[in-house]
Each structure stands twice: as structure tokens, then as C-alpha cells.
Amino acid sequence: MFVPVTETTEAVADSLHQAAHGGGDFAQLIHHVQDSHELELPFLTIDLPHLPPFTVAGITFDMSITKHVVFLWVAAVVLCVIAVTAARQNARRDAPHGLGNLVDAMIMFLRDEVVLPNMGKNGLQYMPYLLTTFSLILLMNLFGLVPFGASATGNVNVTAGLAIIAFVMIQASSIKAQGVKHYLAHLTGGVHWGLWIIMIPIEILGLFTKPFALCIRLFANMIGGHLVLVSLIGLIFIFKNYFIAVAPAGFVVAINFLELFVAVLQAYIFTMLTSLFMGLGMPAETHSAESHGH
Amino acid sequence: MLELNPGLILWTIVTFVIVLMILRWTAWKPLLAAMAAREEKIRASLDQAEHARQQAEALLEQHRKQVAAAEDQAQRIIMEGRAMAERLKTEILEKAESARQHMILLAKEEIRREKDAALLQLRSEVADLAIGAAGKILDKNLDTPAQRSLADAAIREITKG
Structure with a gap:
């Protein structure tokens, strides 16, 4: 493919000049990934x-309906429709x-594959929560791949909201399974009381790092895929050349398929790790007694 | 992207909890129940099929045994029948043979007796005839030596037999 070198260099220089002055096409591209107060649909915004x-306890809550809130709701409504339809169908035949x-x-x-191996039969009561987590995250991920869509995840x-719910569920299932006394005793790590002053902060920190990792993992994976797409498409605008556009377009298609896979994978990983953390808080003997019993 | 927005966190939590509450009763519980019911049904069907198979197998075995026994019995009956027939045949043949012999003997006896009786009767009748004839001849010309010898010869002839 023959492209005059001088022309390309000039185009790139021009693009960089525009970007340096805060504007240009690339800034518009990254805008699509970010949250915003407008919803872009074909031919209308x-x-x-x-x-x-409003402010509660020093925290200011801005409850504005942003683009991501809309797609959170879209995913929620679609999920409700799918799940209820499926339930009706399955009840009939x-x-x-x-x-x-x-x-x-x-x-x-x-x-x-997730609940029984990680939590045993005792974990089946948390199936509705884990199912909702998995399917809602999956749908939110997938809406990021739909044209004019956005992934709320x-x-x-x-993802922080989802992680906070996961945190609550992990602690609640742990307390329910072993009682408050054992739950608190677990925080000491079972070491000599002299070491408690080190152990307790570490254990408490551990409670928070798990959901924090869940939150960042899901967010970073979803935004990462989108940023790769933005960067690849951005190349076209930087080079301003139709011939060079062929290569990024091909890559974008490939990355889209990768994103499709990542959307399912991350929903699975979030659910699987939540289930695993919940299972860790459940006494091991309940597991074995349940799974080896009968 | 990374700026913290408590409002959005709250929206996420609220939405999630509402979705969970809706789906828990309208979708997940019925789906899980339907799945459990189906699994139970499949297990029951499999158990039933296995049971039926075992039953059928037992029945088949029983029938096979019965058929074998019946065949055995039939074979035995045939053999017995054959043996009996053989025995009867020889018996009847023997009986018939002895009866024949007996009848032949009787017939021979009868014949002999009849012959003797007939001879006796004939003899007496011939004697009577001869005497009659002789009387008649005597009345006429008994003296003729030729006639005389003729009568003698006749009498002899008759008595001899």
C-alpha cells in the first residue's frame, strides 16, 4: 500500500496539534466511553x-440519571423480561x-460449576443473588458492544455498587453460617492474643480487599476493551488516511469478538469469586458433611 | 471514568436490590423449582425404567425356564409314548402269533376230528350199501365167481380208505 510519507506526517502533526489544544475527533471518541448526561441515539441526542x-453524612449524592444509569436500567429491564419469560416457559413444559x-x-x-463446588449445598440459598449478579453484569457488559450502547460496568x-453488595453478602453469609461469635473469632486469625494487634487489622483489611479487587477487576476489564477500541479507531483519525484505516478496522472487529468473550468471562469471574469468598466464610465441615453425606 | 460518584453507586445498589427482589420470586425460584422437579422426574423415570428392565429380565428368565421345562416334559412324553407303543406292538404281535398258533392247532384238531367222524360215517354207510348191494346180488346170482370177486374187491376198496 503506497502512502506518501510527507502527507501522512503532516496529517499526524495536525492531529496532534488539535489534540494538544483540547479538541479534535479523538476527544469525541473518548467521550463515548465516559458517563455523560446525554443519551446518543441514531439521529438524535x-x-x-x-x-x-443532596448530602447525607457528609457525602454528596448526585442522583442524576446519567447514560450509565440508563443502561443499568436497560440491562435490568431486559434481564427481568428474559428471566420472567423463561420462568413462564419452563413452568409450562x-x-x-x-x-x-x-x-x-x-x-x-x-x-x-460455581455454587456447589465453592459453597456446597448450603450455598444453594444464595443462588438468586448469584444468578442476578451474573446475569445483570453479563447484560451490562454486552450492552457496551451494542451500537449506541454503553456498558455501565x-x-x-x-462496579463499586456491585462490590458493596458482594461485601454485604459475603459477611452476611459468613455470619449466618457460623454465628457472630465464630465470625468475630475468625477475625483474630486464630493466633495468640498477643498478635491480635497485628492480626485483626490485617484480617479486617482482607475483608475489604476482596470486594475492592472485584470492583476494580470488572471495571478495568470492561473499560480496557473499550479503550483499545477507541485507540484503534483513533488511529484512523490521527492518520486521516483511508488506506491506513483498513488495518485498524480489521483489528477493531477482532477486538470486538474478544470483548464478547471478555464480557462473559468477567461476569463469570465476578460471580465465581463472590461465591468463593462466600464459601470461605462457611465452615468447612458443613461442606463436607453436606457433600459426603447421604 | 474514575471519579467517584456516590449517586451512581447508590443507583446501582438500588437497581440491583430491586431486580433481585423482583426476580427472586418471579423468575429464579420458579426456574430453580422447575429444574429440581425436572431432575427429580428424570431420576424417577430412570429408576422406573431400570426397575421395569429388571422385572422384564426376571420374567424372561422365568419364561425361558418354563419353556425349557415344557420342552423337557414333551420330550419325555414322546419318549414314553414311543416306548409304550413299541412294547404294545411286540405284545400284540406276540399275542397274535400265539393266537394264530392256537387257532391252527384247534383247526387241525377239528379237521382231524371231522375227518375221523366222516370216515366212520362213510364206513358205516358203505357197509350198509355193500350189505344192501350184496343182499341184492345174493338174491340174483351170487354164485357167479366173477361177481363175487367184484363185490369183495369193492368192499375192500372202501374199507381201506
Whole structure:
């Protein structure tokens, strides 16, 4: 492919000049990944309402409906429709078919490959929570791949919210399984009381690092894929050349497929690790007694 | 992207909890229940099929045994029948043979007796005839030596037999 070198250099220099002065096409690209107060649809842009922020206990909550809130809700509504339809279908017939079969396969996978190995039969009571986590994250991830869509999980606040729920569920399941006394005793790490002053802060820190890792992992994976796409498409705008555009376009298609995989994988990893952490807080003997019993 | 926005965190938590509450009762519980019911049904069906198979196998075995026993019995009956027939045949043949012999003997006896009786009767009748004839001849010309010898010869002839 023959491209005049001088022209390309000039184009790149021009692009960099524009970018340095805060503007240009690239800035518009990155805008699509970020949260915003407007919803972009084909041929029209909807301005989303600003709500007055309020302050509780020194924290200011801005409950404005942003783009990511909208896609959080879209995912939630789609999930409700799919799950309820599947439930109705499966209640009607013996052998699941179509949508019911898809949801059924997902539930069976989560139950047999995630919940039972990590938490034992005792963990089956947390199936609704883990199913909601998995499917909601999966749908939010996938909406980032839909044209004009956005992935709410590419926003650290959304993943933080999910991680806070996971934190609560991990502690609650642990306390429920072994009682408050054993739960608190576990925080000492089972060492001599003289070491408690070191041990207790470490254990308490450990409680928070797990959900924190969940939050950052999901967010970073989702935003990472999008940033790669933005960078590849950005190359086209930097070079301003149709011939060079072919290569990034091909890469973008490949990365899109990778993102599709990552969307499923990260939803699985979030759910699997939550289930694992919940299982860690459950006494081991309940596991073995349940799984080896009968 | 990275700026903290407590409002969005709150929205996420609220949305998640609402979705969880809705789906817990309308979707996940029925789906899990349907799945458990289906698994139970499949297990029951498999158990039932296994049970039925075992039953059928036992039945087949029983039938096989019965058929074998029946065949045995049939074979034995045939053999017995054959032996009996053989025995009867020889018996009947023997009986018939002895009866024949007996009848032949009786017939011979009868024949002999009849012959003797007939001879006796004939003799007496011939004697009577001869005497009659002789009387008649005597009345006429008994003196003729030729006639005389003729009568003698006749009498002899008759008595001899």
C-alpha cells in the first residue's frame, strides 16, 4: 500500500496539534466511553435530567440519571423480561426449549460449576443473588458492544455498587453460617492474643480487599476493551488516511469478538469469586458433611 | 471514568436490590423449582425404567425356564409314548402269533376230528350199501365167481380208505 510519507506526517502533526489544544475527533471518541448526561441515539441526542444533589453524612449524592444509569436500567429491564419469560416457559413444559433452555443452561452451569463446588449445598440459598449478579453484569457488559450502547460496568461506580453488595453478602453469609461469635473469632486469625494487634487489622483489611479487587477487576476489564477500541479507531483519525484505516478496522472487529468473550468471562469471574469468598466464610465441615453425606 | 460518584453507586445498589427482589420470586425460584422437579422426574423415570428392565429380565428368565421345562416334559412324553407303543406292538404281535398258533392247532384238531367222524360215517354207510348191494346180488346170482370177486374187491376198496 503506497502512502506518501510527507502527507501522512503532516496529517499526524495536525492531529496532534488539535489534540494538544483540547479538541479534535479523538476527544469525541473518548467521550463515548465516559458517563455523560446525554443519551446518543441514531439521529438524535436525548438530554438526560439533572437532579439536585443532596448530602447525607457528609457525602454528596448526585442522583442524576446519567447514560450509565440508563443502561443499568436497560440491562435490568431486559434481564427481568428474559428471566420472567423463561420462568413462564419452563413452568409450562417439561423439556426447556429456546429462551427457557438458555436461561436453564445458565442456571445449571452456575449451580453445578460455581455454587456447589465453592459453597456446597448450603450455598444453594444464595443462588438468586448469584444468578442476578451474573446475569445483570453479563447484560451490562454486552450492552457496551451494542451500537449506541454503553456498558455501565465500564464505570467504576457501578462496579463499586456491585462490590458493596458482594461485601454485604459475603459477611452476611459468613455470619449466618457460623454465628457472630465464630465470625468475630475468625477475625483474630486464630493466633495468640498477643498478635491480635497485628492480626485483626490485617484480617479486617482482607475483608475489604476482596470486594475492592472485584470492583476494580470488572471495571478495568470492561473499560480496557473499550479503550483499545477507541485507540484503534483513533488511529484512523490521527492518520486521516483511508488506506491506513483498513488495518485498524480489521483489528477493531477482532477486538470486538474478544470483548464478547471478555464480557462473559468477567461476569463469570465476578460471580465465581463472590461465591468463593462466600464459601470461605462457611465452615468447612458443613461442606463436607453436606457433600459426603447421604 | 474514575471519579467517584456516590449517586451512581447508590443507583446501582438500588437497581440491583430491586431486580433481585423482583426476580427472586418471579423468575429464579420458579426456574430453580422447575429444574429440581425436572431432575427429580428424570431420576424417577430412570429408576422406573431400570426397575421395569429388571422385572422384564426376571420374567424372561422365568419364561425361558418354563419353556425349557415344557420342552423337557414333551420330550419325555414322546419318549414314553414311543416306548409304550413299541412294547404294545411286540405284545400284540406276540399275542397274535400265539393266537394264530392256537387257532391252527384247534383247526387241525377239528379237521382231524371231522375227518375221523366222516370216515366212520362213510364206513358205516358203505357197509350198509355193500350189505344192501350184496343182499341184492345174493338174491340174483351170487354164485357167479366173477361177481363175487367184484363185490369183495369193492368192499375192500372202501374199507381201506
